[in-house]
Amino acid sequence: MSKNDQCFQRNAQSVASHRCEVAEHRWVNARYKYLRLAAEADLAGATRPGQFYQLRCPGTDALQPFLLRPMSVYGTGPEAGSIEFLYNVTGVGTRALAALEQGGHMEIVGPLGNTFGFEPGFRHVMVVARGVGLATMAPLVRQAAAAGVRITAILSARRPEDLMSEQFLRGAEAGLHCVYDSDGSASVESVEALLRRLLDADAPDALYTCGSHRLLMLLQRLLADYPQVRGEVAMEQRMACGMGVCLSCVRMFDREGDKQFLRVCREGPVFPIREVVGEVEFG
Ligand SMILES: Cc1cc2nc3c(=O)[nH]c(=O)nc-3n(C[C@H](O)[C@H](O)[C@H](O)COP(=O)(O)OP(=O)(O)OC[C@H]3O[C@@H](n4cnc5c(N)ncnc54)[C@H](O)[C@@H]3O)c2cc1C
Structure with a gap:
């Protein structure tokens, strides 16, 4: 298929x-x-x-x-x-x-739209979320917790007051790592060091992200070193109809060398992290 x-x-x-x-x-x-x-x-x-x-x-x-x-x-x-x-x-x-x-x-x-590629046979999943991405990832965390899958969560926010870890976990247990712009711990360098440490110690079956283009690009780069880890992103592209008709939400993806414009609302919003094309140059 x-x-x-x-x-x-x-x-x-x-x-x-x-x-x-x-x-x-x-x-x-x-x-x-x-x-x-x-x-x-x-x-x-x-x-x-x-x-x-x-x-x-x-x-x-x-x-x-x-x-x-x-x-x-x-x-x-x-x-x-x-x-x-x-x-x-x-x-x-x-x-x-x-x-x-x-x-x-x-x-x-x-x-x-579609759903995350979560498999109940997973042993461990990692979630990296920022801003409104927390709302998108919360049901996945619930699903993983209900399936008895171990969860590691990295939550990023501007300041501690903006982080909604309670609303994110909703009682689920997770190894929680909170990072903030206000103390520098949410910088790309710091998050990369944290993620490498976590991935080296116990690589998850899958890693999911939502809410930050900067984190998405970091994860895409990191996942090149962890080919066994499945990576998925829920994209939050501006859209008008939401049903695949107006084409206002198309983004470019690279599917094994085949560059394609796909509708975030219809073929997504969940896509493999490795397929996202960060920068598109129009000639
Ligand atoms: C799949 C998805 C899930 C989301 N989930 C959440 C969530 O759980 N929580 C949350 O807080 N936010 C979420 N967002 C973001 C949320 O949709 C926006 O914050 C919201 O639309 C802003 O609306 P507004 O009227 O407040 O802002 P405004 O900026 O006044 O209006 C934005 C509106 O204009 C439309 N628009 C603007 N520019 C364009 C354009 N170039 N082409 C087409 N349409 C355009 C947008 O679609 C939107 O309807 C999600 C976005 C997407 C795509």
Whole structure:
């Protein structure tokens, strides 16, 4: 089966628009909000780690978002039918979304995209996350913990106040390494030294990342020295339709020497780290 067929198989399912009630909506810190929607039980049950929804952020008097906003699924549960999101309040769409009150309603489209290539037979996985990448990786951590797979996590943030390790682990046990811009421990050199030490001591079956292009490029370089480790990245490319039609999210990938433009929303958002082309020169 070709890699494109594998991608398609990992995201081959019907997509529809769903009207959901806001079951819970609260700030977790100064920048992030947690949103729990009540959806149909089979929708939540069919949602896999790494997948995302397009959120129709309801307009307010001052804010009128036109495009839907892509958000990774942060979790499902605790009740059957709950779909959770953890999002950074930044621009027009997320500021409008932040105004939505408990008991209100909103529309979501999905689940969209593929899922991580996680195998329950894995013994040890490593997760490297920064910023909103924590929300994307959290369900994978839950899946690994439920399968009894050992987890090593490297969490990167600007400052200790910005790191949401509790929201990331949600009770899962992991060997946790927190690095910060504020003390220099999140610099490429420091993270590379930390990762090399961890990989040399006990290389994982797979390494997953999300949230930082700088870390992605570092991991791609590092993985060249650890060919036995599978590497995957969940890409957060700006996108409009989220369904593969508008092509605004295409990125170049190198599949064994074959350079291809692929849609992050449709063939991704999860891709092998080794296939990402960092810099593209247009002639
Ligand atoms: C797969 C995926 C998962 C994500 N998961 C999360 C998450 O879990 N938590 C989180 O906080 N953030 C997540 N993000 C990022 C999140 O989608 C953005 O932060 C959010 O869209 C910003 O919206 P805004 O209205 O606040 O910002 P604004 O900057 O006002 O609006 C950005 C909007 O414009 C669109 N847009 C802008 N430029 C272009 C362009 N050139 N082409 C096409 N569309 C454009 C964007 O798609 C988006 O809808 C994710 C992104 C992706 C792609």
